[in-house]
Amino acid sequence: MPQLRQNIILKEWVIIATERAKRPEQLKEDKDINNVKLPEHDDTCPFCAGNEEKFDNVTELYRIGDKANWKLRVIPNKYPALAPLQDGIRINTTGYMRWMDGIGNHEVLIESPRHNLTLATMETSDIEDVLFAYQMRITTLMALPYIESVIPFRNHGKRAGASLIHPHSQIIALPVIPKDVISRMNESIRYHEEHRECIFCKVLQSELESKERIVLETDHFLVFVPYAAYSPFALWIYPKRHASSFCDVEAEEIKDLSVVLQKSLRKLYFGLNDPDYNYIIRSAPKGYSNSAFFHWYITLIPRLTRTAGFELGSGMFINPSIPEENAQYLRGIEI
C-alpha cells in the first residue's frame, strides 16, 4: 500500500510510492568510480590554478592561501543572475506587471586549485575551509543594506545543473526573500506560537528516538533521511544546537560539520557511484536570525529521479523509494 507522508514543517504531502519503489541497489548510478580519469589541471578550465589571468581579471572577493598558492578563492560569477547595486533600485509595485531591478550578488567559491577533486575526495581540512568561507561570505553579503536573503548551494554533476567540473559552490544574495523561504518561516512561527518550541528541535528529537532514519550522528550533528523525503536518499543535516543562522555556527561545530558533510557525501559517492547532487544551506534570511522558531540546516538532494508533469503541476512529490530503507543502506556503506 502506497503511503502519503506529511512534511511536518511545511505541511506538504509526499507520496511514498511503494508499488513502484526501487531497492537502494537499483538506484545506483551506472558509473565506474574507480576508473574516472580527469586531469589534475585543465588549461581550458577557468577555475584551475594558473589560469586566473587567462580567463578574467576579476576582483577576488575572498581567498585562503597566497595569491600564487591559493587553497580556495571566491570570485564574482562571470555570468551573474543578478547585478551589483549601482545607482539605487528601480521598483514598480503597481498594476499587473510588477518588477524591480535585478540587484544582488552571484559568487563562485572555487573549492580547490585542483581540477579533479570533489568534496567526497578532498581532505577534511579543505572542507573546513569551504564551510568557513561560506560563513565569511554570508556574513558579508547579509550586511549589505539591499540584501534580504543569501542562498549558498552546490551543484555536482550535469543533472544537478553544474556546467563546470572543477569543484565549486555558488552563493546568490537576493534583494527579496523567496516565497518558499517565507513559507518555512511562517510555518515555523505558527508552530512556535502554538507550542512555544522549535519545530526543527522537535523533529530532531523525534528522529533520535525512532533511530530508523538516522544515517550518522556526531556530538554536534545528526544526518537523517527525512520521514517525508521528496526523493530517494535525500538527507537533512541538522545541528543539535538550536541556531537560526549558519553564521552563528562555532569553530568547533564547523570542524565537526566538515567531517559530517564529507562522510555523508562519501556514503553517496561509494554507495550510489557518485550520483549528481545539490545541497543548500538553509540559513535564516534577514530579520530572522536569533529567532527561537527557525533552525538552520543543510538539505542534500541526490538527483536520481526526474520531476515530471505531476510534480510541476502540483508541487507534490512522488518518492519511488522508502526512507527507512535508504537510511539503512547508507548506514551500511563503509567509508
Place this chain on the structure above:
Amino acid sequence: MPQLRQNIILKEWVIIATERAKRPEQLKEDKDINNVKLPEHDDTCPFCAGNEEKFDNVTELYRIGDKANWKLRVIPNKYPALAPLQDGIRINTTGYMRWMDGIGNHEVLIESPRHNLTLATMETSDIEDVLFAYQMRITTLMALPYIESVIPFRNHGKRAGASLIHPHSQIIALPVIPKDVISRMNESIRYHEEHRECIFCKVLQSELESKERIVLETDHFLVFVPYAAYSPFALWIYPKRHASSFCDVEAEEIKDLSVVLQKSLRKLYFGLNDPDYNYIIRSAPKGYSNSAFFHWYITLIPRLTRTAGFELGSGMFINPSIPEENAQYLRGIEI
C-alpha cells in the same frame, strides 16, 4: 540589467537573467525533426494497438472507438503511485510522523493506437477526443468521495519524465489538495476579497492590452508567455470565459482548445525542434468549482533548462531568456 518580476497570482519573484539570456535560436534542440524514424507499431510497446492482451488484462476505464478498433483508451497505470480504495483510509495525524494510506487513482490515457504520433502531429479531431476524455475522467474521479483533487498532465520526452514514447497523458487523483494548489486558491481568494474580481481575468485583460507576450488568440482562448515566466518559452493557455473547472468547458470551447493546444505544440515542435515538455491542466480542486475567484488554465513548460541547487533551495527560478522575445519568436513560427 537583470530584472526581478513577480508572478502576480502567487506573489513569487522570478529572476529574468538578462546577462546570461539566450536568444530563442540558441535554445533550439539539436535534433533533426525531419528525420525521426519511429515505427507505426512496436511489438514491445504496452500501449500499441494489438498489444493490449499481451501486456495486461487491465480493466479499461474509458474508450473512444470499438474494442478492436479503438481511437483512445484510458487504463489504470501498471505502476500506480497511489492505490484504489479498499477498506477505508487509515490516517495518523498526531506526533511528528503523520501519514495516511496512499489512496487514489493513477490512470494512463493512451492518445492514439499509433506508436509514432504525438499531439503536434495528430489530427485536430484526435486532440478534441483527448480533451473530451480528460473531461470525462476528471468528472468521474472528482465524484469519488475520497478524492479531493485531480491532476491531469502530459510528459513528452525523457527530460520531461516520460518513460514510454507512445503518445499518452496521465491523470492522478489525490485524497488531498497539494500545498501549491492550496496556495493558488488562497492567493486568488485574497485578491478577490480585496478587489471583487478574478485575478486571472485581470491578467488576461492586461495581456490582451499589452499584446507583447501573446503567442496566439482565438475566440475562446489566449496563449501567452507569462510576464514572470519561470523558464524559457513557458506558456499559459487561458480561457477567455471565466470558469473554475475544466469540466465546465463547453463542446464548442473544447473544439477551439484542440486547435489552440495543437498550434501551441506545433510552434514548439517546429520552432524549437520538438523539445521535451510537460503540460498540466490546472482545474479547481473539490469545493472550489464554480468559484468567482479561481479560473482554470493550462500551463505548458518546455524542459529546456535544468533546476539546480538555487531553485531547489529557494523555490525561486532563474529564467535565462526574455518572455517578450520568446513570444515574438513563437508568433513568427509558421505552422
